Each structure stands twice: as structure tokens, then as C-alpha cells.
Amino acid sequence: MINVIICDDNAKDRENAKKIVNNFMKKNKKEYETHIFEDYNKDFYNIIDRKMPSKIYLLDIETPTKSGIDVARAIREKDVDSVIIFLTVHEELGHTILKNDLLFLSFINKFDDYENRLYKSLVKSLDILNKKNAIKIFDGNVIYTINVKDILYITKDSFERKTIIKTDYAEIKVRKTMNEIIGMLNYRFKQTHRACFVNEERLFKIDKSKRIITFDNNDTIDLLSDKYKGSILC
DSSP: OEEEEEEOSOHHHHHHHHHHHHHHHHHTTOOEEEEEESSSOHHHHHHHHSOOSSEEEEEESBOSSOBHHHHHHHHHHHOSSSEEEEEESOGGGHHHHHHTTOOOSEEEETTSSHHHHHHHHHHHHHHHHHHTTEEEEEETTEEEEEEGGGEEEEEEETTTTEEEEEESSOEEEESSOHHHHHTTSOTTEEEEETTEEEEGGGEEEEETTTTEEEETTSOEEOOOOHHHHTTOOO
């Protein structure tokens, strides 16, 4: 799932950006959601704080209450993985943005080949997100792009005969075997049960007597067997 967060105080510009994003994502058959804001308000800052996969921010440089530069700084304090694209009519602010070292992808003037430049920036955004420790799963007509750091554990749904990928934000069921999914992952994942692999970097506590695994977001599972409990560390 790709989350595109658009903030612009101009209604026409918001709709134009949303239209470009929709056309791009549908053409590339990506699962996505857009989050639209007219100002950097409380709801916008809640998006920054929320654990969500693959964020792309389209930030207006100037709104009635805040500068997009300050907002980008707030994003980077919490998140260095999301993509930031600045949209503006103030070309002269480019130098200011560069000085702030905000790790942004592009700075787009709304009056200078806007649609084409934004489209190209979205292409680059997907390339960046795909390279940041993400796996891509093709499941029928759906393509899932999942950040590895967001995965808590992988297990089986015996009833539906699917593999469950449990993340901070969703429980994703795919028609792939657990071994196929594990083959896409790296050393971080350790087996705790015949039907479970956990992300070792997301572990908070393991109670081996009660066989309870607690993750760093307070989620728990009881998929810890005698065979594997000696090999898992916390």
C-alpha cells in the first residue's frame, strides 16, 4: 500500500495533484490511498505520527498557517524513509530548501511543466520506496509493496490456505506459501513455531514459560514452540 499525502491551500491545485497521482497509480497498477489536506492542521500531523507504509508527501511551500519547509523538518525528525516532494509558485525558495538539508526528492514549480515533472517525480518515488528494504508480492491482480521494518510476523491461515503478513497497520493475506514469503526476506526473521516467523528487530519481550511473544507496538502472539524457543533472542 502506498500512501500519498497532499497538502495545498489552493483547491484547484489540490485536485490537479490528486488527478495526476490517481492516473499514475492506476496506470502502474499500484494499491494506494490519497490523504488530502488544505492546511497543515492537527489531522495532517496525525498522519506524520501514524505508522503507515510507503508515504509520499506532496507539500505546498506556503499555506495560511505554516511553511512546508517547517513541516518537512517535522517529518524528518520522525521519518527518514518517506519521500518528500515540494510544490510551489515561489521558485526563489529553492535555495532555502537546499540549505535545510531535508532529504527531499524534488522541488516543482506549479507554472513550469508541472504535470510532467510531478509524474517523473512519482516514478522516482516508487523506485526509492522499492529499494528501502521493501518486498513486492504479486497476488492475482494485486501488487503489495511492504516495508520489511513494518512486518511483525508471518504465519499461516490454515482455513483459507493463505499466508498472513502481520504489519503495524494491516493483516495482509496472500496466496503464497510461507516459505515463498520468507525467501523474500532477510536475516531479521527467525522461526518461533512451525507456522510462524517473527521480525527479530521488532521484538520487545519473550516469556518462554508462558510462550508469549510481545512486539515493540505491544501486539502479542503465542506462537512459540519448544523446538524453536531456545534459538530466539530478545
